[in-house]
Amino acid sequence: MTFPLLSRALAGTLFLSASVLAVQAQEAAPPAPEVAEPAAAPADPAAVIARVGSSEITEGDLAAAAADLSAQFQQLPPEQRRVALLAALVDIRSLSLQAEEAGLQDDALTERRIAFLRDRALHNAYFERNGVETITDEELRARYDEEVAATEPVEEVHARHILVPTREEAEALITELDGGAEFEALASEHSSDPGSGQRGGDLGFFGPGQMVPAFEAAAYALEPGSYTPEPVESQFGWHIIEVLEKRMAEPPAFEQVREQVRQLLMREKYIELVEAARENLTVEYLDPEMETQIRAMEAAIAGADAEGAGEAAADEAAQEEAPVPAGEPAPAD
Template sequence: MISQLRLRLAASGLVLLSLTAPVLAQDAATPPAPGQAPAAVAPPAPPAPVPPETVLAKVGTQQITEGDLLAATDDLGQQFGQLPPEQRRLAVLAALIDIKALAQKAETAKLADQPDVASRIAFLRERALHNAYFAKNGVAAITDAELKARYDAEVAAMKPVEELHAKHILVPTKEEADAAIKELDAGKDFDAVAAEKSTGPSGPQGGDLGFFGPGQMVPAFETAAYALEPGAYTKTPVQTQFGWHVIKVLEKRTQQAPAFEEVKDQVRQLVMREKYIAMVQAARDELKVDYTDPALKAQVDAMEKAMSASGPQDPEAAEDAAAASADPTPVEGAAPAPAN
């Protein structure tokens, strides 16, 4: 409560300062002469970086350096993410002072000698080392060339997927859909019929749905559309939960893979995960993990046996199962959505 109040007061003071500073600066400035244009004001220069060894504050016998503040910001900065950068810096510094103050009291009370506290300190130290090791030997070692190579491999392994460019006329009843088909059979332009009769939002654009691939439309619509050849339209209406459709396919093509820059972050996450798994497994093999508790070892052996028996999971089968269990909301321009 005290820390929160202190931060609110500090924030209020900073807000007040930010509000009054321009006014004071304006009062101190010399106004331009009549008819004279105001002098151009150069933007303020960015502050110079603070050396990490710079001492910012002292708490008892301990110093807080810029390096300490940067390290604390990595852990605490998100808690103050809603604050402007300068206020966030002061908030993290205030939190770090609180931590240093109570930590010194704990040292004086010899709490670090208590088994539970000692175990926690040891765990946090090892976790920090674990993170630092992977950051240096895993994350920092990833190159753009490695990411591009992995992207190319993923693209090469992709199975060709056919996508369609289609239009449709959506009406409430089968009779209206039949009437629209008769007009098309008589030679009337599809776009004109869609603009006149379609109740979907895409009607004014000739019922154009753009390109879509498998699974992006409701099943009845998708089945009918993929059965058509380019230039053809359905000779019988297609019913879905949105109404009755007359569908025309304009073009079929092989779906293109997304550009490397569009999925670079996802590829990086994939490579990082694989590097981590390989790095941890290599360390386990080198150091020889031994489960000294017989009951625990039996549980681990049973789990590994079950995983080995199940075999590797087929990623495509997993994706199909996930798609089948999804409950998408039809939205204009989103999948699955022939309701426009």
């Protein structure tokens, strides 16, 4: 189940460049649990842990570098990451000192890059303090409840199938089923779908849009305990479908989608912070063509937001069948 408001909030991030989003994900978001460092007593940021010539590297330097570099060492065991990070920082400091001796800090392009990196660091620090760190458990839970309430429950189907290359083969198998043959046994013996065939053709539960249209339409039309009287054709071959059960899908548990909800709130807070920051600033684009493109992008985002709101209102007012699914390819198994 996907939360409907997520796509509308995500549209707003088109204001950001891909590089800013990448930095935001790496520096503002907390590390994933599988790569988090083991708990330890806070280190003194001023403690010196290495010297490169006369230059000192402190615990604070290491912590600052971790935001940019830790992703490179995710595959290392936790006890080796700190060592690898320090080794990388020594290499960086060594070449940095050589660059300063060569006067590269005065190069025009390098100056611009340093200025950009400073802006980016301040941008991320501001967003982390005023956006990321403000998200509370209560806010996450409230947003989860809001999304669940706004999500229309959908019917799921538990089905199995037999997939064969030709209609003639499918018709012959239906004849066997009509004569009392076991569906699971025929699927295990004849199905060309290796994944589900090993499970007696069992596909588990699926919802609207998860199967190709012809397969989905046939499955939803069946009553539990019945199979298709005629073969169903798709780009994968010819199917015989048996429906075992139907149910209304349950919303995902809060802990399952906690990070998804958190990302949604982070994006929204980011947009709010940027809009507030730009309220009292005049932004002037000196390239008319680029300004036209930016205005068009902003208008498209605003239109998408309005369309999404209109669709939500229409869905709430209408008491009709669910819309025709997009027809995504059937699962590999």
